[in-house]
Structures are given as C-alpha cells and as structure tokens.
Amino acid sequence: MTDVAIRRPDKSPGASVTAGSRSLDAGIAAVFTVAAASWATAVSVVAIRRHDGFLSHRFDLGNMVQAVWSTTQGRPLETTDATSGQEIVRLAGHVDPILVLFAPFWWIHPAPETLIVVYIAALAAGVYPVLRLATKHTGSRLAGALAGAWYLTLPWVIWLGLNEVNPMSLALPFLLYAIWSLDEDRPGRFAVFAGLAVLCGELIGVTVAALGVWYALGRRRTRAGIAIAIAGVTWTAICLLVVIPTFNDGRSSRFFNRFETVGGTPLGLLETLFTDPGTVAAQLTSSGDFQYLLLLVLPTALLFLGQPWLLLAAVPQLGTNMVSDYPSTVSPLYHYSAPVLAVLVAGCAMGVGRVPQRFRVPAAGVLLGVGVISLFVTRPAPGIEKYLAPDRERPARVAAMEEAVARVPADAPVTVTNRLGGHLSARRIVDLFPTRARAEWAVLDTRDPSNVTANWMGPIPFGRQLERFDGDPDWRLVFQRHGVRVYQRSP
Numbered sequence: 001m002t003d004v005a006i007r008r009p010d011k012s013p014g015a016s017v018t019a020g021s022r023s024l025d026a027g028i029a030a031v032f033t034v035a036a037a038s039w040a041t042a043v044s045v046v047a048i049r050r051h052d053g054f055l056s057h058r059f060d061l062g063n064m065v066q067a068v069w070s071t072t073q074g075r076p077l078e079t080t081d082a083t084s085g086q087e088i089v090r091l092a093g094h095v096d097p098i099l100v101l102f103a104p105f106w107w108i109h110p111a112p113e114t115l116i117v118v119y120i121a122a123l124a125a126g127v128y129p130v131l132r133l134a135t136k137h138t139g140s141r142l143a144g145a146l147a148g149a150w151y152l153t154l155p156w157v158i159w160l161g162l163n164e165v166n167p168m169s170l171a172l173p174f175l176l177y178a179i180w181s182l183d184e185d186r187p188g189r190f191a192v193f194a195g196l197a198v199l200c201g202e203l204i205g206v207t208v209a210a211l212g213v214w215y216a217l218g219r220r221r222t223r224a225g226i227a228i229a230i231a232g233v234t235w236t237a238i239c240l241l242v243v244i245p246t247f248n249d250g251r252s253s254r255f256f257n258r259f260e261t262v263g264g265t266p267l268g269l270l271e272t273l274f275t276d277p278g279t280v281a282a283q284l285t286s287s288g289d290f291q292y293l294l295l296l297v298l299p300t301a302l303l304f305l306g307q308p309w310l311l312l313a314a315v316p317q318l319g320t321n322m323v324s325d326y327p328s329t330v331s332p333l334y335h336y337s338a339p340v341l342a343v344l345v346a347g348c349a350m351g352v353g354r355v356p357q358r359f360r361v362p363a364a365g366v367l368l369g370v371g372v373i374s375l376f377v378t379r380p381a382p383g384i385e386k387y388l389a390p391d392r393e394r395p396a397r398v399a400a401m402e403e404a405v406a407r408v409p410a411d412a413p414v415t416v417t418n419r420l421g422g423h424l425s426a427r428r429i430v431d432l433f434p435t436r437a438r439a440e441w442a443v444l445d446t447r448d449p450s451n452v453t454a455n456w457m458g459p460i461p462f463g464r465q466l467e468r469f470d471g472d473p474d475w476r477l478v479f480q481r482h483g484v485r486v487y488q489r490s491p
Contacts, residue, residue, distance in 0.1 A: 028141060032131055032148050039152045040124040043161040044117045046380075050162065051112060051422060053392055054401045057450070058082075058421025058432060061164035063090075064099060065112050065425040071103045072110075073428075080428075082456045083254075085435040087428070092247035093254055095202040095239040096167035112422065119170070120161045126173035127151045129180035130349045136183070137353025138360040146364035147349045153371040154299055155378040156332040156341055162380050163388055164422075166335040171200040175207065175342035179310070182215050183350070187224055194228070198235050200338075202244065202253075203320060205235030207339040210313035218309030240266065258326040269323065283323045292322070292330040296337065296344065299374035301367050304344050306351030314343035333388055386449065400482040401445065407479055407486050408441045415439040418450035420484075432456045434465040442475065442487040 050056060063079055067090050070078035077090040077099060090096070105118050130151040135144025151157065160169045174197035181190035194211070198204045209232025216225025244253050256265050262280050263272040273280050283289075297304075304311060317339040321329040329336040348367060355363040378384075383391045393401075405423045408414055413429035415436040420443050424430060431439050434457065444466070445451075451462035469475060469487070479486035 025141075028131070028145060029128075032127055032145075035149070035152060036124040036127045039127075040117070040121045043124075043158060044120045047116050047120060047162050047164075048113050050389075051116065051164075053398055054419050054423070054445075055390060055393070056112070056164050056422035057387075057418045058416060058425060058430070059418060060166050061112060061115075062421040062423075062425035062430065064102075064115060064165045064167070065422075066427070066430055067099050068102045068106050068115060069110070069426040070428070071100055072106050076100060078428075080430045082432045082435075085431050085437060089247045091243055092249075093244070094167070095243050096200055098167045098170055098196065098199040110426065112426075115165045119165045122170055122173055123157060123161050124152075126157070126176045126345075129173075129176040130345060133180055133183060133346060133349040134352055134364065137350045138364065139353070139357070140360055140364075143352055143361045143364040146361070146368045147352060150299075150348075150364070150368040150371040151345060153368065153375050154341075154345070155371075155375045155380075156296075156299070156337065158375070159333040159378075159380055159388070160335060160338060160341075163334060167199075168201045168204075168335040169338045171197045171204050171207070172338040172342045172345075174200065175204075175211075175339060176346055178208070178211065179313075179342065179346040182211060182219070185219075185221070190228075194232075198232070202239035203236060203317065204339060205232040205237075205239065206316040207313055207343075208232035208235070210316050214309045214313050217312075218307075258324045258329070261325050262323045280323060284319070288327070288330050289322045292332065295332050295378070296340065298377070299371045300344055300348050301363075301370045303351035303355075303363065303367055304347030306354030307347040310343060310347050310350070314340045333385060390449070394482075397447075397482045397484070400484040403481070404443050404479055404484045404486045408443060412441050413439045414441045414443060416443050417445045417448040418454060419448045420445050434458070434460075434469070436469075440489045442469070442485075444485045444487070445483060446485065447483040 051061065056062075059082075066079045067077045070076070077097065078087050079090050080086070081088045081092075090099070102115055102118060105114050108114070127148050131144050131148035134147030135141055138144060157172070160172065163169065174193050177193040178190050178197055181187075181193055194208045198208055209229040212225045212228025212230075212232060214225070215228060216222045219225070240253060245251060248254070252265060259265070259269065262283055263269040269280070317336075321336050321340070324330070328334045331337075332341070352360055352364050352367065380389050382389055401420060401423075405420065408424060411427055413431070414424050414427065415431035415433045416424050417433055421430060421432065424443060429438050431437075432454070433442065433444055436442060446462075446466065451457065457465065470477070474490055475487045476490055477485060478488050
C-alpha cells in the first residue's frame with residue numbers, strides 16, 4: 001500500500017483534499033468496512049459457540065436477555081432480582097437504558113445470539129473513529145490504516161466482545177466517536193455520541209465530564225468544555241441520587257458495597273480521602289492494580305502519552321476501578337475497563353501524530369505489531385480465564401444441558417444455576433437457585449463452578465441446598481444425566 005500525505009492546516013479539521021484523495025478515502029473506508037464486518041463475524045462465531053457450549057451465564061448474558069425480552073413485552077428493562085427473587089426494573093441497579101435499543105433486533109430474531117451479534121458489531125464500528133483520528137493526526141493514510149488494523153487486533157476489545165453482552169462495553173465505541181467529534185470541533189455530533197455513551201452506565205457521565213476538561217484545557221474551548229463537564233457530572237449525580245433510589249425503593253446503589261474499604265459511597269470516599277488518605281493510597285497501589293495498569297498499556301507502545309490532556313478523561317473510571325474491592329474491576333477482560341480503553345485507544349491514534357513525521361508510519365507499524373503480540377500473549381483460548389473462557393464442556397454434558405433446557409415450557413417460571421440461566425432468561429421469572437418460591441421448573445447443573453462461589457447461594461453450600469431440594473415433596477426429579485437435573489413442581 002502506498003502512503004499518501006494529506007494536506008491539513010493545524011487548526012482546520014476540514015482541510016481540502018483532491019478528488020483522487022477522496023476516492024482513496026472511500027476505498028480505505030470500504031476496506032475497513034469489510035475488515036470490521038469480518039472481525040465482527042469471527043468474534044461472533046466464537047462468542048456464539050461459547051454460548052451454545054453452555055459457557056455463558058445468567059450473569060451477564062441472561063440478565064440482558066431478560067431485560068430486552070421484557071422490553072418487547074411492554075415492561076421496559078424488567079428483570080428478576082437475584083437477591084429478592086422479585087421483578088425489578090434494571091434501573092434499580094444500573095442506569096443503562098441503552099438496552100432498549102436492542103428490542104427491535106429481538107423482534108426480528110428473538111434469541112440471545114441476536115444480542116451477541118449486534119453487541120459485537122457495535123464494538124467493531126469503533127474502528128472508524130480510530131482510522132479517522134490517526135489519519136488526521138499523522139497526515140498519512142497508511143499510518144491511519146495501520147492504527148485501524150491495530151484496533152481490530154487489540155486483545156481487550158476482543159475480550160469485551162466475548163464477555164457476553166454488557167451495556168457498559170458499548171461505551172467504548174460511543175466514546176471513541178465522541179472524542180473524534182470533539183477533535184473535529186463538532187459539538188452537535190459530540191452531543192449525540194456522548195448522549196449514547198451515558199446511556200451505557202451511570203458512571204459514564206464522569207468520563208464525559210473529563211472529556212469536557214480535555215476540550216477546555218487541551219483545545220482551549222473553555223466555555224464548551226465547561227458546559228460538557230457540568231452536563232456529564234450532572235448526569236451521573238442524577239443517576240446516583242435520583243434514578244437508582246427511585247427504582248430501588250429509596251435505597252442507594254447496591255453496588256456501593258464494592259467500595260466498603262474506601263467509604264462505601266461517593267461521599268464516603270471523599271471523607272476517607274481527607275480523613276484516612278493512606279487507606280485510599282493502599283487501595284490504589286496494590287499488586288493487582290499495578291498488574292492492571294501494565295496489562296492496559298501492554299498493547300499501546302505508550303503512544304497515548306502523546307496526548308497528556310486527553311489522558312485526564314481516563315482518570316475517573318480508572319480510579320473507580322482501582323479503589324474497588326471487586327476483583328473484576330481491575331481486569332481489562334471485563335466491561336469495567338471500556339471507558340478507560342476508549343481514552344487509551346483514541347490517545348494512541350492521535351499520539352502517533354506526535355512522532356516526527358518520517359517516523360509516523362513506522363510508529364503505527366510498531367503499534368500494530370505490539371497489538372498482535374499482545375493478542376497472542378493474552379489470547380482468549382479455552383481454559384485461560386475461569387469465568388469468561390473456561391475449558392469446554394464435554395459433548396455429552398452439552399447434549400444433556402440442551403435436553404434439559406428443551407424440557408422447560410417457553411413461558412414457565414424457572415429457577416436455574418448460573419450457566420444454564422444464559423439459555424432460559426427470555427421469560428418473566430428467572431430465579432437463581434436456591435431461590436424458587438414462584439418457580440414451576442428447576443434446571444440445575446450440579447457441576448457449575450458458580451455453585452461454589454455465588455453470593456446468591458447464601459451461607460448454606462450448594463451441596464446441602466441440593467440435598468434439601470431433593471427431599472422437598474413439592475418437587476419431583478424428571479431428568480438427570482451427566483450432572484444436569486430437571487425438576488418440576490408437583491401439581
């Protein structure tokens with residue numbers, strides 16, 4: 001591929017190009033449309049195979065399936081609460097109404113696989129702003145193309161695609177489009193994508209606010225930047241102080257318990273920061289936090305350092321992840337890192353342009369090379385991660401689970417174990433065993449690893465819960481094979 005320079009005044013994003021250049025732009029866009037579609041297809045095949053092999057879960061795929069299914073039934077975002085066993089609106093836990101936009105796709109093809117494909121396609125679409133940012137800031141279409149290819153090889157983006165379906169992960173492409181919009185001084189377009197981003201989670205507003213700080217300080221757009229910052233903080237405050245309590249019987253977020261060490265609430269964190277800063281410092285400097293930071297920057301060649309003001313936008317979510325007591329928040333394999341990744345990815349795409357001009361294409365090539373190497377180092381192979389990529393189940397076990405799921409009527413209330421819940425959540429009542437007060441069927445995988453670690457199991461171990469269940473005269477065993485059991489409530 002021949003490198004072609006783009007003439008662009010430093011402060012004129014809309015620099016003119018020749019007709020030949022426009023044609024080449026269209027050609028590159030077409031190539032990356034095909035590349036993104038191919039990437040989405042490949043990742044979707046792996047993710048669907050994982051789901052079909054009963055390695056997905058009630059947490060999180062089943063939760064999203066039920067929320068979308070309920071929306072199509074006229075009960076927006078309704079799910080069965082794992083703790084109470086009652087129907088709640090998802091906004092009682094997370095403010096992520098972006099899930100409503102999945103409903104039309106469910107009407108077209110009502111299956112968990114539909115959500116998986118749409119979700120992965122949205123992640124793939126993030127390649128376009130990366131391509132545009134890198135091309136603009138390097139003045140080289142080849143460098144831009146290499147950066148776009150790098151995005152598609154990023155292991156953490158691939159892991160997000162395989163990590164079932166989570167609305168927070170969708171903040172990655174939306175924030176990339178939002179950053180590109182600000183970089184182009186397109187506040188209207190930014191408002192659209194920032195608006196979509198904040199619909200992915202209650203904390204995304206703080207990341208958007210930090211983008212406003214970058215815009216004000218790094219781009220000297222003070223008024224607009226301040227307005228963005230105020231809007232972002234206001235959104236998060238409304239979510240935490242109004243929306244969640246409204247749908248959670250007046251109580252604050254149930255996820256604040258993940259921050260007990262540093263105060264348990266945002267105000268508690270501030271108090272701890274002033275009264276016991278050593279506790280916060282210790283939480284931010286554990287070995288797990290250092291490993292997390294190392295893994296995040298592993299595929300970047302540190303090129304994001306060329307955009308120091310933009311890095312401010314990563315601080316809110318990064319800090320939140322690192323002060324949490326919940327181990328998954330400090331793993332780039334999970335959705336908690338999506339807003340941080342958006343900033344790092346955009347920073348690298350723009351940071352290549354800070355390299356001396358003659359080294360920009362080689363620098364973009366190094367970026368792609370580091371991404372490919374990182375992909376092999378952290379490849380999503382079976383057995384590499386106990387929850388997201390465990391060892392595959394034996395065919396006989398998969399066949400037993402398929403038969404067990406097929407025995408349950410489509411609209412029957414069920415109680416399930418975690419993995420089987422990923423296949424039985426398109427219904428009104430989906431309890432997690434041992435909760436079963438309203439269930440008519442029970443579909444249990446006695447070898448599901450979640451049975452040992454699940455907090456919803458309560459103080460009584462799964463084995464004893466199962467013994468009690470077997471002795472319950474209200475239930476009869478109707479199927480049992482390879483550790484998979486199906487019970488039906490007696491008439």
